[in-house]
Amino acid sequence: xxxxxxxxxxxxxxxxxxxxxxxxxxxxxxxxxxxxxxxxxxxxxxxxxxxxxxxxxxxxxxxxxxxxxxxxxxxxxxxxxxxxxxxxxxxxxxxxxxxxxxxxxxxxxxxxxxxx
Amino acid sequence: xxxxxxxxxxxxxxxxxxxxxxxxxxxxxxxxxxxxxxxxxxxxxxxxxxxxxxxxxxxxxxxxxxxxxxxxxxxxxxxxxxxxxxxxxxxxxxxxxxxxxxxxxxxxxxxx
Numbered sequence: 001x002x003x004x005x006x007x008x009x010x011x012x013x014x015x016x017x018x019x020x021x022x023x024x025x026x027x028x029x030x031x032x033x034x035x036x037x038x039x040x041x042x043x044x045x046x047x048x049x050x051x052x053x054x055x056x057x058x059x060x061x062x063x064x065x066x067x068x069x070x071x072x073x074x075x076x077x078x079x080x081x082x083x084x085x086x087x088x089x090x091x092x093x094x095x096x097x098x099x100x101x102x103x104x105x106x107x108x109x110x111x112x113x114x115x116x
Numbered sequence: 117x118x119x120x121x122x123x124x125x126x127x128x129x130x131x132x133x134x135x136x137x138x139x140x141x142x143x144x145x146x147x148x149x150x151x152x153x154x155x156x157x158x159x160x161x162x163x164x165x166x167x168x169x170x171x172x173x174x175x176x177x178x179x180x181x182x183x184x185x186x187x188x189x190x191x192x193x194x195x196x197x198x199x200x201x202x203x204x205x206x207x208x209x210x211x212x213x214x215x216x217x218x219x220x221x222x223x224x225x226x227x228x
Binding site (some may be wrong): 004033035037041042044045046056058084089091093104106107108109110 | 160200216217219220
């Protein structure tokens, strides 16, 4: 069964460093998302991406964050200058379009980001 | 904020049906009811969704009341692997530009 894959599974970085989280969405999907989950808290939406541009973003997704689809398969989330409060699980998701509408989202297993 | 209300936790005996309720009294006519689950901090997993008719797939059944103000997710024969947090989410039609908004969900514990 096709799945969304994320790398690395765990990333430790020093405060102030840049970090890039990588995702390979399901191959025929066209909508891509990033969510995050701080330990013990709710899953929170960050951003969605379609047709090489951001289609929605939350208040969390400030200027420190950016997303990119550098090639035909990868979808990345960059955090420019990490803060302690960026420590969380980051989930990538993707969905396809059927008959002109977005279908349900499929999530990857997540990258645990720890900022020290 | 999530537009749904779910009990924080439930227990279910292994092999029995698990019935997870969800209230969404402010649901709009163009909003679907989605169910996802999250097993021990893994990525959320899609289960099922519906608009007004009851739906069934290989994982579960979704029963939506006629007034659409509440719904029930049914896992017909719960197993230990169904232990997870279950999220009930309402969102506009799939073509709408709204992301999934997760609440706190219901922590289902399946007991041997």
